[in-house]
Amino acid sequence: MSRPQQQTPGIGSALRAWLGFAILLTAHFAVRPLFSGRAHVDFIVIAILFSAVRMRPGLAALTGFLTGLAVDALAPGSFGASALVLTLVAFGASWLKAVFFADHVALTGLFVFAGKWVFDVAMTLLTGGASGASLVVTLLLWSPLSAALTALLAVLLLTVFRPLYRPHTY
Amino acid sequence: MARSVRSDGRIDTSLALVCVLLAVFALILPRRTREGFAASLRTTVLSPLVALEGRASSVRAAIVARNDVLVTRGQVATQALQVKAVADENTTLRRLLGLSARLQDGFVPAELLPSRGAGDEFTIALATGSDAGVQPFLPVVTADGLVGMVQSVDRATSFAITWAHPDFRVSAMSVDEGAFGIVQPHLGAGAERWLLEMRGVPFRAKLAPGTLIVSSGLGATYPRGIPVGTVLGELSTPEKWARTYLVKPSVLPAAIGPVLVLLSSRTQRGVNGVWTTVSAADSAARAVAAAGDSLARAAALDELAARRAALDAAADTLADSTLVFFAGGRGTEADSVRADSARTDSTRVRARADSGARPRVRPDTSKPRPTVPPPAVRTGPPPAVR
Numbered sequence: 001m002s003r004p005q006q007q008t009p010g011i012g013s014a015l016r017a018w019l020g021f022a023i024l025l026t027a028h029f030a031v032r033p034l035f036s037g038r039a040h041v042d043f044i045v046i047a048i049l050f051s052a053v054r055m056r057p058g059l060a061a062l063t064g065f066l067t068g069l070a071v072d073a074l075a076p077g078s079f080g081a082s083a084l085v086l087t088l089v090a091f092g093a094s095w096l097k098a099v100f101f102a103d104h105v106a107l108t109g110l111f112v113f114a115g116k117w118v119f120d121v122a123m124t125l126l127t128g129g130a131s132g133a134s135l136v137v138t139l140l141l142w143s144p145l146s147a148a149l150t151a152l153l154a155v156l157l158l159t160v161f162r163p164l165y166r167p168h169t170y
Numbered sequence: 171m172a173r174s175v176r177s178d179g180r181i182d183t184s185l186a187l188v189c190v191l192l193a194v195f196a197l198i199l200p201r202r203t204r205e206g207f208a209a210s211l212r213t214t215v216l217s218p219l220v221a222l223e224g225r226a227s228s229v230r231a232a233i234v235a236r237n238d239v240l241v242t243r244g245q246v247a248t249q250a251l252q253v254k255a256v257a258d259e260n261t262t263l264r265r266l267l268g269l270s271a272r273l274q275d276g277f278v279p280a281e282l283l284p285s286r287g288a289g290d291e292f293t294i295a296l297a298t299g300s301d302a303g304v305q306p307f308l309p310v311v312t313a314d315g316l317v318g319m320v321q322s323v324d325r326a327t328s329f330a331i332t333w334a335h336p337d338f339r340v341s342a343m344s345v346d347e348g349a350f351g352i353v354q355p356h357l358g359a360g361a362e363r364w365l366l367e368m369r370g371v372p373f374r375a376k377l378a379p380g381t382l383i384v385s386s387g388l389g390a391t392y393p394r395g396i397p398v399g400t401v402l403g404e405l406s407t408p409e410k411w412a413r414t415y416l417v418k419p420s421v422l423p424a425a426i427g428p429v430l431v432l433l434s435s436r437t438q439r440g441v442n443g444v445w446t447t448v449s450a451a452d453s454a455a456r457a458v459a460a461a462g463d464s465l466a467r468a469a470a471l472d473e474l475a476a477r478r479a480a481l482d483a484a485a486d487t488l489a490d491s492t493l494v495f496f497a498g499g500r501g502t503e504a505d506s507v508r509a510d511s512a513r514t515d516s517t518r519v520r521a522r523a524d525s526g527a528r529p530r531v532r533p534d535t536s537k538p539r540p541t542v543p544p545p546a547v548r549t550g551p552p553p554a555v556r
Contacts, residue, residue: 029219033226034233058182065189072196073211074220079204080196087189091182126197 013054020161021051025067039145044071045089045116046154052090053097064090078127085122089115105158113151117143262427265313269430272444276436278302280310280429283327292335294318294426299326307391309432315397315420315445316340316385317429332426333398333419334364341388342368342398349375350386353398353417366399366417369407377401377415384445393432393441 024047032043048067052060068083075082093115120143124135196204212220270277283295298304300323310317310330318332331338334355342353351371356362368383381401387394399417407414432441 025219026222029223030226033223034230036230056178056182058185061182061186061189065193068193069196069211070216070219073208073216074223079199079208080193083196084190084193087186087193091186091189 017051017054021047021063024050025070038142039149041153042116042119042146042150043153044086045119045150046112046157048086048090049093049112049115049154050157052093055094057091057094060094061087061091064088078123081123081126085119085126088122089119092118105155108158109151109155112154113147116147116150120146259427262313262425266428266430269311269313269444273430273432273436273441276433276439278304278431278433280304280328280431282427282429291423292332293321294330294332294429296320296328296330296429296431297326298431299324299328301325303433304328304431305434308434309392309396309437310429311396311432312421312426312429314422314425315399316392317421317426319391320431328431330429330431332423333366333421334423340392340398341386342383343386344375344377344401345382345384349377350388351412351415353383356416364419364423365402366419367405368401368415368417369412371413371415373411373413375413377404377413379403383417387440391437393437393439395441395443395445397445 024043028043028047032040035041044067048060048064051063055063064086065083068081068086071082071086072079093111097111121139124138124143196207199207266279270279278298280296280298283297294310294317296304296310304320304323306320306323308320310320316333318330318335318338320328320330322329333340333353336355336357338355340353341350343350349371351368353366353368356365356367358365368377371377379401383398383401385392385394385396385398397420399419402416402418405414405416
C-alpha cells in the first residue's frame, strides 16, 4: 500500500501566497492606523500565519524574522522583540500546521487566535510595557480581544478571498 | 527519503535558530546601534511602508479633527441654546417675581416636576403639596395668566390639569365685561388642539379678534380677572343663539415653567389689580384706538365746515356779480354809480372793518380764488365711535 504522493506547490500558488502576504503587510501600515483603541486587528500576524502554513518551518521562521525586523524598525524602542516573537510564531505555526492542522475555517480561526495571543503575551513580557494589574488586564483582556478580532478578520479573509489565502499542504 | 526529511528538518531548525539568535542579538544591541539600524531600514527598504503609514495617520488625524470640529460646533450650538434658555428662564422668573409682588400673599410657588412622557401632556406635576397648603381645585397661574387647576394633592407633590385638559372649564368674560362664556379646550386636531374655545357667548356680544378674555369669577374656583387668552376669531357652530370664539391661551404650553398656586384665602379675596397691567394695557390699546377715531371724526367735521364755508362764499360772489350785471345795463351814469357803489361798499367795508362788524363782502371773495381744489369729500362710512 503506497502513500499518496504530496504535491509540490506550483509557481502560481507561491505567487498567490506572496501576493496575499504583501496585501496584508500593506494593510497593516495603511488600514491599521485608521483605527484606534486598545484592541486592534494585527494584519502582520495574519500574514505570517497564512504564509507560514504554506512554507517549510525554516523559511517561515525567516519570513517571520524579516517581517519582525520591519515592524521593529518602526518601533525602535523594542528593536528585535517582534523579530524574535514572529520567528517563533511562524516556525511554530508552520510546524504545527504540517503536523496536524486541516483545511478548516473554524480551526484556522482558532489557530490565528492562538497565534495572535501568544504573540501579544510574548511581546508584553519581552518589552516589559506593563506590570501588576495592568499586566493582567493586558494579558487577559486586551490581548484576547485583539486576538479575537484578528481571528475574526482572518476567517473573513479566508472566506472571501479563499483562492488567495487557502492553505496548501505539502 | 527518511534521510532527506531529516535533513530538511535540521535545515529548518537551524534556520529558525539562526533567526532567533539574530533577533536576540538585535535585542541586546546598544541603543544607538539599534536606532541607527532601524533608521537605515526606515529610510531605505521600509520607506514606502513608512510613507503609507504616515498617510494613513494623516487620514486618521483628519477624521478625528473633523469629529472635533463637529463636536465643537455641537457644543457651541448647545451653549447658544442654553444661553437663550437661561435668558428665557430669567425673564419668566422676573415676571413671576413681579406677579408674586402684586399678589403679596396667599400663594405657593411651585416648580414643575419632569413630565412622565407621552400621554401626560395635559397634566403637570408640581413640587409642592398639602404641606404647603395646596388643596384640590386651587388655580394654578403664571405671570401670563391661567395655567390650570390642582386636581390631586400629596404631601410634597401635587398634580394639576392644564387648560388643555379635556376636563378643563373656566367661566370667562371679555376684559370689558361685555361678553361672558365658558372657556374650554378646543379639542381640535393638530396644532389646534392647543387652543381654547369660548362657548355660550350671547349672540348680541360680538368679540373682535385680539380681545382679552379673563376669568369671570363665577363658579368660585377661579377668581375674577385672571387672563385666559385672546380671541382669535369666531367659530361657526350649529348653535344659532350663542357664539363660540376660538381663543389663543395666555400661557403657551412651552412657556409653562415655575407656577404659582393661589391658595383659597387669596382666591376668596380675589386678584383684582394683580393682572391689572394686562387689562390696563388692553384698555389702553382700545383707548388709543378710540382716540384715533375721535381725531378722525374731528377732522371730518372740520372738512365739512370748510366745505360749507366755501359754498357760502361762492354763493355771495354769485350774488354780487348778478348785481353788477344789472347795474351795468343802465349806461355811464350807472358806471359812476357803480363806482360810487363800489366805493361805498369799500367805505362800508372799511367802516365795518373798523367797527368790527362782519363785512358783507368777504375780503377773500373779492380776490381771485386760488386754484386749490376743494377738500375731498369722504365717501366712506363715518368713523365709528367707541
